[in-house]
Amino acid sequence: xxxxxxxxxxxxxxxxxxxxxxxxxxxxxxxxxxxxxxxxxxxxxxxxxxxxxxxxxxxxxxxxxxxxxxxxxxxxxxxxxxxxxxxxxxxxxxxxxxxxxxxxxxxxxxxxx
Amino acid sequence: xxxxxxxxxxxxxxxxxxxxxxxxxxxxxxxxxxxxxxxxxxxxxxxxxxxxxxxxxxxxxxxxxxxxxxxxxxxxxxxxxxxxxxxxxxxxxxxxxxxxxxxxxxxxxxxxxxx
Numbered sequence: 001x002x003x004x005x006x007x008x009x010x011x012x013x014x015x016x017x018x019x020x021x022x023x024x025x026x027x028x029x030x031x032x033x034x035x036x037x038x039x040x041x042x043x044x045x046x047x048x049x050x051x052x053x054x055x056x057x058x059x060x061x062x063x064x065x066x067x068x069x070x071x072x073x074x075x076x077x078x079x080x081x082x083x084x085x086x087x088x089x090x091x092x093x094x095x096x097x098x099x100x101x102x103x104x105x106x107x108x109x110x111x112x113x
Numbered sequence: 114x115x116x117x118x119x120x121x122x123x124x125x126x127x128x129x130x131x132x133x134x135x136x137x138x139x140x141x142x143x144x145x146x147x148x149x150x151x152x153x154x155x156x157x158x159x160x161x162x163x164x165x166x167x168x169x170x171x172x173x174x175x176x177x178x179x180x181x182x183x184x185x186x187x188x189x190x191x192x193x194x195x196x197x198x199x200x201x202x203x204x205x206x207x208x209x210x211x212x213x214x215x216x217x218x219x220x221x222x223x224x225x226x227x228x
Binding site: 036042049087103106 | 117119162208216218220221
């Protein structure tokens, strides 16, 4: 699987958009970009995934650059409950294939009141 | 979305005892489930892959005799920590793949504390 690079931590003001970057410069053409988040002492929660087109759902938007070497997760109106560690994961097959997801260190997003 | 139920959420046990953790997929069948371990301030580490009706596949460095995995049905996988010791204290998380959707779902985790 392609490696990902994320900033270790970020702050964002409540009510503002939180933009979390992820670099995956060695991504292959058939690898998807997945985002999960983990709130303290809970299991990870799926947020969104995409291959090359931008995606949006009720939680967030995913913007993937044209060369697919980086992506940005956007939480449009961050709330205090969005404080969590956000993981950007790149996988060959949707759903993780036969193997479990490999988690890096993620970005600790702290929403400030 | 699909729901994965994990039980218990917290367990405290004495050193030398065994602890069983259950992971259930509530509204879908999961032929494959995964078990992770997470130490404080660290990321999740995959321990093993549990396949229904067959033996689990363990990651390098994970003792299969210590962490017994049983996946006897399409909705239930169990992890038994045998002869637990304080160094086994950790947050254990299961996940299951819903083949109807292109993602994995995770349980809420079990905090194991071995005294």
